[in-house]
Amino acid sequence: MDRVAVLGAGSWGTAFAKVLADSGTDVVLWARRPEVADAISKGRVNTDYLPDVTLPANLAATSDAEKALAGAQAVVLAVPSQTLRENLSGWRPWLPDGATLVSLAKGVELGTLKRMSEVIREVAGVPEDQVAVVSGPNLAKEIAAEQPTATVIACTDHDRAVRLQHACSNSYFRPYTNVDVVGCELGGACKNVIALACGMAAGMGFGDNTMASIITRGLAETARLGAALGADPLTFAGLAGLGDLVATCASPLSRNRSFGERLGRGDSLAQAQEAAHGQVAEGVKSCSSIRELAARIGVDMPITDGVHQVCHEGLDPRVLTAALLGRERKAERQ
Structure with missing residues (x-):
């Protein structure tokens, strides 16, 4: 994967975007607020969530979701679980065909009782094997500080999980694959x-x-x-x-x-x-x-x-x- 969009510039979204960038992947991070995107673009720092962390040069930021999604081979969804449906509905027109949709959210949706991968499949209209989830010990501040950690990338399509695994493997972040979403x-x-x-x-x-x-x-x-x-x-x-x-x-x-x-x-x-x-x-x-x-x-x-x-x-x-x-x-x- 050469280009990944990360939608959500909170602490975990920003930390995972840094992981991808440190692994050699070009990343565009979408922030809801333009001032957050500007601070990342100009000062290389997310002052609201990870003020002590310098972000890599190959991590771009924007508050324009259409721009962030253009040409992305994977789309990482880094918004809270109970807002995922609403946000993804707004982004759906710009989702690139065939892109791997990756959930960082950890929750079960109120009302529908659906897992996040189920919400993504329903809203985006994609098959099960196009959706991956990231789970594990994911304390954002420690990962952003490059403290060693391991995680799991789960997808029913093992080859897709492996491609994502390669896109976010580096000296401090070790992802394993699993088919048990x-x-x-x-x-x-x-x-x-x-x-x-x-x-x-x-x-x-x-x-x-x-x-x-x-x-x-x-x-x-x-x-x-x-x-x-x-x-x-x-x-x-x-x-x-x-x-x-x-x-x-x-x-x-x-x-x-x-x-x-x-x-x-x-x-x-x-x-x-x-x-x-x-x-x-x-x-x-x-x-x-x-x-x-x-x-x-x-x-x-x-x-x-x-x-x-x-x-x-x-x-x-x-x-x-x-x-x-x-x-x-x-x-x-x-």
Whole structure:
């Protein structure tokens, strides 16, 4: 791939655009606000999201989506999951024929309960094998700082995944391929919800035993959902499952973990959102859609259900803790 368009100049979109550029790929980054595009073009820096990172010369920026998409062999969609449908609908007239459409978003759409690849296929009118997803330990600031990391590129067309893999491989970013799109997407969506729960526990002063328990049981309920939807169980033991879950649950750089901490300390949802300064904690909305999806197919997800109740029904996190510990005793693998 010689030219890639990245649509969305938030921290992760900008970091992934840098990864592509550092791998030798020419990149055009679309920013919604012209001033952000101008700052990148003139000063080589995204002052709003990654102010300490100098961006490569082969990374161009524009606020004109049609210009960004012209001639792109791959289009990376780097907008929040709940806005993907609306944004992609606006971009559809300019999508190049045959281009690989790549999702960086991690969530399940409210209302439709569709995964992001399903939303892309529906809106863009493309076949399943033209859509890829990126998932794994993707803390944007660490990647932008060129700290070593690995990730997963999932696509049902393995050859397409390999081409994208080559376009974003460099000395600090190692992508692996996978054909299990369902498992990779569910791992990426559910980990945000589990990270909210870990943040709540940290905010209440609980320690590592509690964190390890939430992470492990969170992985178990994610894997149950995946199995019911046809995912490969091994995916959840890999980078898009356990790897992404650990990074998001443990790191202070994780928006979901930090948001959960504020809730655990007693902040209201509105107060936590105000403190986030416009940064999106995807799990706050995805907990509701994942909960509904699980209920629809009869999968038990008690942590996800509890996070939804805290975020949207006013449940005190301390009451959630007692409720989870007081659940019916059972074998670990049930």
